[in-house]
Amino acid sequence: MVFGLSFKKQQFDAREEAILDAVNQLLSEKGYDLMTMDDVADAVGVAKGSLYKHFSSKEKLAGAVLSRLLRETLERLEAMPAEWTAGRKLEEVLRWSLQHRLRGGVPHLPSTSVSFQRSLLLNLEYMGLAIRVNKRFKELVAKAREDGEISAQVPDEVIIYTLYSRSCDPTVEFLKQDGKLSHEQIVEAMVAATFGGLSKREV
């Protein structure tokens, strides 16, 4: 019986992972507002009612996916070589976010819905992670500023918000649909445009 329970638990956890993967993809394609619980149920291949045995609401479900993303982001930040400059680390975070999204991952900002954003503020797991990520970003920006890696014309808040915003920049979708650039070229062009700017640099 122990084995039976263990097997059932494994099955349950595997299904939960499958749900999160499906939601991840749907959120990246349609965003929170346009994603329906029917979409999720169809994608996973279970009945809609069964979803609520795993997650008590659509907001909790999307919050779990975003929490998973924040955990990945934190891991990425901590795994970066110590010899990289702070500016390089910020650039790599953006590069990873863009690659992540081009592979079908959910962006850091999948919705502008006020009610969903408020539900995230009440989500302890999500908020804890978000605060940790934000704190790390602030430290990196401060260090990069100190080392003279950051433009004097751009305030710290703009740097940080821009990093979040680029993860859901529709430019990525346009370039992807355009088909003229490879995924790698899209990433490098976006990184160059974000950190280097659109204007020509003095030589």
Added chain:
Amino acid sequence: MVFGLSFKKQQFDAREEAILDAVNQLLSEKGYDLMTMDDVADAVGVAKGSLYKHFSSKEKLAGAVLSRLLRETLERLEAMPAEWTAGRKLEEVLRWSLQHRLRGGVPHLPSTSVSFQRSLLLNLEYMGLAIRVNKRFKELVAKAREDGEISAQVPDEVIIYTLYSRSCDPTVEFLKQDGKLSHEQIVEAMVAATFGGLSKREV
């Protein structure tokens, strides 16, 4: 009776303008998907049914607002001093778009909804204007590139898509809510970040 009809027509046109203004504001606040026809009716102060005497659908209604925006954009482009460089003109378009949005105007990309985007493709008025704006952008980018004003690391498509995307960049909302920067400072920081980039320039 001619006067009577004329007056009624004026009233009708005035109401239509009021509707477009309300939709403009609602689209800028909630985006297409979250804006409901009830919202519009309440904002204008008319019954929901009456809206459909002016516009046959929600998609047509939003399309009319976007067409109005594109007309304004074209006027802005044509009114620019001939002595400005192409790069300066592109920068001013972005500056105007950001100012427009901070004053409560609808962004160029108010929705990622597939069905709405498809409806725009079938909207002759909108598509005609969009093509004209896009053509003008391409000309300006080509000229700026020719004059060495544009970064070699950023392809033309990325320049153009970025200009559209910045008009709906959530960074603007974050900075506005943050309250630390004035509207003018937000605009200049965003312009500097977009054209100058986040990294420090060589001196």
Added chain:
DNA sequence: GTCTATACACCGATAGAC
């Protein structure tokens, strides 16, 4: 043409059989 009332579809969430 503007109003009230309503048809029809969809969505989030729940109930109850198994």
Added chain:
DNA sequence: GTCTATCGGTGTATAGAC
């Protein structure tokens, strides 16, 4: 715990009185 069936609510769009 998973299914089918359904509730309550909301959204777009329309019908009909005035």
